[in-house]
């Protein structure tokens with residue numbers, strides 16, 4: 558019987574992928590067929606659809622959106638609050654056209670809303686490759702924080718921020734920090750204290766709590782790590798130094814990072830690939846220690862890709878990777894979906910990594926559901942990280958997969974086989 562090929566989104570780089578509940582939402586990015594146009598029928602067709610990945614099945618589906626999508630289709634920044642994904646700035650894919658608009662996409666209705674339009678006179682400069690996170694600050698309100706990035710020379714500049722011109726591209730990088738208050742729809746400039754990073758773009762920015770974030774790497778190629786604590790009035794930076802002379806990743810930009818929340822191992826930041834690199838690293842956020850992660854070369858030899866974390870339990874985390882570009886001038890733009898699995902062994906106090914083969918997604922998911930029921934019972938792990946799906950799936954898997962089948966698989970050694978230890 559001829560096998561039906563499953564749908565996969567087209568190849569792209571400079572996109573972003575956001576998880577809400579059981580789904581990942583992938584929009585835009587540079588695609589080889591993207592026209593060099595500000596606004597055209599073809600661009601509008603491409604930007605009016607969203608790729609949705611269903612975590613319980615591991616399948617992609619393309620859905621149409623309504624309303625006007627952002628024009629900054631590549632190198633934009635994203636963050637999610639509730640059912641809404643926010644999109645800031647980005648490059649328009651023609652000339653020197655960059656944006657500082659803010660849009661939201663409601664994933665329940667798939668309708669776009671413009672919250673702040675592109676304009677030189679308000680908010681952050683028009684830019685791409687900046688960072689954005691969603692925070693709930695000390696006044697209990699939701700804020701979006703936009704940091705850094707690069708774009709054309711701005712006509713208005715944020716007081717006390719720095720701007721640095723790249724002679725090759727004639728674009729400016731910045732270390733601006735702006736808040737967008739979701740309640741008042743206003744851009745706000747907080748006071749900055751501490752070890753403020755230099756103007757930078759193509760770094761990663763991940764929130765690690767309601768009011769703190771971590772920034773890593775970026776242009777000019779660097780390997781610095783900064784923690785930042787936010788209040789309604791101020792952003793306070795602190796650079797992390799390698800005082801213990803432990804392992805530390807090389808300089809990189811255009812890499813991708815995802816936060817892994819584990820109540821057992823503590824928060825960890827996974828960083829995969831980037832410009833001039835071919836490796837992956839895990840930062841223990843609390844202990845402030847890096848360790849290299851062993852993964853196949855094709856997983857991390859890429860840049861401008863996207864990552865999303867799905868925590869199956871306090872100890873088992875799946876990180877879904879999509880697309881990006883291979884290194885080099887002729888490096889291919891990719892459209893592969895890779896599922897990285899990180900498992901924390903409480904007994905050995907170590908992380909183990911492996912890649913889930915695409916044809917064994919369902920099988921592994923069911924196996925993890927059964928395993929993790931036992932793990933949770935043994936170590937009393939928090940249920941906080943377990944999404945509603947995993948709870949449902951655990952029961953479903955128990956019904957679907959008989960104990961006899963499970964025993965057979967274990968006898969065949971098909972479970973837990975491909976784990977390789979983090980160095």
Ligand SMILES: [Zn+2]
Nearest residue numbers: 594595649654
């Ligand atoms: Zn344009």
